[in-house]
Amino acid sequence: MLPFRPSSVGMAGDVIPELIQLWIVIRDEPELTAKEYELRWRRLQNEGHTAYYEIRDSFNATRSPNDLLFLSRTCVNGLIRFNKNGDFNNSLHHTRPGIAPERLSKLIHQWSHYIQPVIFAVGDYRQTLTNAQTGDLAFLDPPYMGTKGRYIPTNFDFEEFYLELERLNDAGVRWVLTFDGVAGERTYQSTIPPHLYKVQLGLPTGNSPFTKLMKTSLDSVVESVYLNFEPPPEALSQAINFRQKKLSRRSKQQMQQGRLFN
Ligand SMILES: C[S@@+](CC[C@H](N)C(=O)[O-])C[C@H]1O[C@@H](n2cnc3c(N)ncnc32)[C@H](O)[C@@H]1O
Known part of the structure; x- marks a missing residue:
């Protein structure tokens, strides 16, 4: 059972729109977000590094928050880094598979529980x-x-x-x-x-x-x-x-x- 959750409204902000969008989908669609991670994670296990770089290209073209979540869990040391053009440019962390989907799903549901009263703002x-x-x-x-x-x-x-x-x-x-x-x-x-x-x-x-x-x-x-x-x-x-x-x-x-x- 999840304990205490603050009832008062809070705000969280960042200048990176994709980061804020990711927190919004975690708050509002935890089940779907966890499933989307699992799909990408399974592709990585089956297809290897090409899957990572295809998903990175997809993120840079579409700015999908689900792509960003996958990249942040499988890139080198989890560092979200953008180049001068605003494209995600960290590489795959070759020596580890990325957090297992079942474990991340549990975390996503916990985060979602805690951030229900939070308003997210880009700016x-x-x-x-x-x-x-x-x-x-x-x-x-x-x-x-x-x-x-x-x-x-x-x-x-x-x-x-x-x-x-x-x-x-x-x-x-x-x-x-x-x-x-x-x-x-x-x-x-x-x-x-x-x-x-x-x-x-x-x-x-x-x-x-x-x-x-x-x-x-x-x-x-x-x-x-x-x-x-x-x-x-x-x-x-x-x-x-x-x-x-x-x-x-x-x-x-x-x-x-x-x-x-x-
Ligand atoms: C040390 S990181 C903190 C990230 C986040 N708190 C975390 O724990 O993952 C600094 C953050 O400040 C954000 N930032 C930089 N300039 C900003 C600004 N003018 N207004 C709001 N956020 C800004 C960056 O995008 C980055 O996410």
Whole structure:
């Protein structure tokens, strides 16, 4: 049985229309979305890499959210990457088959359950946040410093982003921002002005998919999380314990399977 689901309406936004369309079909047609994944996944198992590249071509021609879901689960380290023309250009992850359809179907139905009250919007974050008001909570996950052009060809303007944080502070909107951090020996340090936030946390989030992609090393990542409010201490320790339990379960599984790059 699925537990708690928030009853109040929430909003989620991104500038990539295909990503938002994917969340809409997951919310509204979970059964069909799971079936569409299974069809593509079975093709990959039977026909091999040509099926992946045909589905990638199909996505670039039609922008089908079901193609995108398949690509995101079978491409190298699950990284959704677009070239300058806006075409999906990550390759097939040859050494793994992609998440099994039965497992993904369960997840899709769970996600669908939780996101029923969510309104999805394509657009700039400032547009999505326009009506945020006192008492609202915003979760912000912008491109990191040092990841120029990774998601969209245009650069993310951090100075404008800080202005928006200031506006949210003035409007009494609480926010949680995942922003930068440390991956292996590299530090993606943000220049976020300290007066904008009240708390900075370092949360271990596993291994970097980017260094896995480059196969240079297996960098562990500590992500910085900023809050413009003081959370209750029990909420903080719950979040940290949840993360650590999840990570230690995952690394145990990887060790058992003798995998370095999973
Ligand atoms: C670090 S990723 C976060 C992705 C997502 N939260 C997740 O966990 O999969 C940064 C996201 O910011 C989006 N983005 C970039 N510029 C944006 C803008 N001006 N307004 C809204 N979203 C933007 C990118 O398309 C990308 O999906």
